[in-house]
């Protein structure tokens with residue numbers, strides 16, 4: 001065999017290996033055909049069936065931070081384009097008081113967590129999130145990652161928040177991964193909800209265990225007083241296209257750019273959400289970080305910009 005022929009074979013082997021690695025780490029977004037994850041919407045509805053007059057009547061949002069990431073890091077096999085990532089907090093308002101879902105993070109944490117020169121942080125919006133948490137009936141987070149729970153950890157008077165904070169056992173135990181941010185003693189001392197089944201946490205609001213992205217990941221089913229139904233996905237999906245395609249995050253992101261997630265569990269959840277979206281087209285799913293899609297939901301009137309801060 002000539003050296004040229006050997007070099008040629010070596011090149012082909014490298015290309016095949018490289019192609020396989022590229023497929024495995026970047027291009028494979030396939031979700032399983034079957035799922036063991038249960039999206040029991042009939043059960044969720046049942047849990048809040050008696051709440052009609054006490055249910056939330058509006059959803060509000062604060063955009064605290066924004067940055068961009070390549071869409072190929074959001075979705076395996078996704079197009080080569082930028083994905084605008086929002087860092088948002090949601091406020092559900094109604095006669096029973098308000099429920100805050102996700103607390104975002106303060107400026108200092110954001111400076112480390114957000115990426116790129118174009119990253120922005122809205123100090124006034126974060127101030128409104130903290131003020132709203134101060135008077136909310138309940139504060140909960142979709143999971144224990146720092147861009148969602150940072151505002152809880154940095155809340156100025158944790159002992160005042162603890163009595164209204166819904167922190168699950170799974171989220172508290174997962175907190176050790178939260179990058180060295182101190183955990184206030186009040187959150188260690190409080191009762192932690194052992195979230196192993198969908199649980200009503202407030203009128204019209206059901207917290208649903210969805211471990212995978214993190215051990216404490218959860219979704220929130222909300223039935224508004226007017227009958228609209230919403231499912232907050234947290235980071236089970238970063239973009240609505242993860243559900244609509246359906247397609248998962250690529251492995252290179254799961255393994256090298258975040259606290260490693262359980263791909264099998266997330267895959268089951270994405271499949272289940274895709275199936276649920278076909279069965280229940282009226283149910284609006286809200287991924288935590290999809291700036292463009294959340295913008296559409298504001299335009300449609302489902303979500304209103306800016307929190308209102310009323311006394312309890």
Ligand SMILES: [Zn+2]
Pocket residue numbers: 145147148235288289
């Ligand atoms: Zn997140």
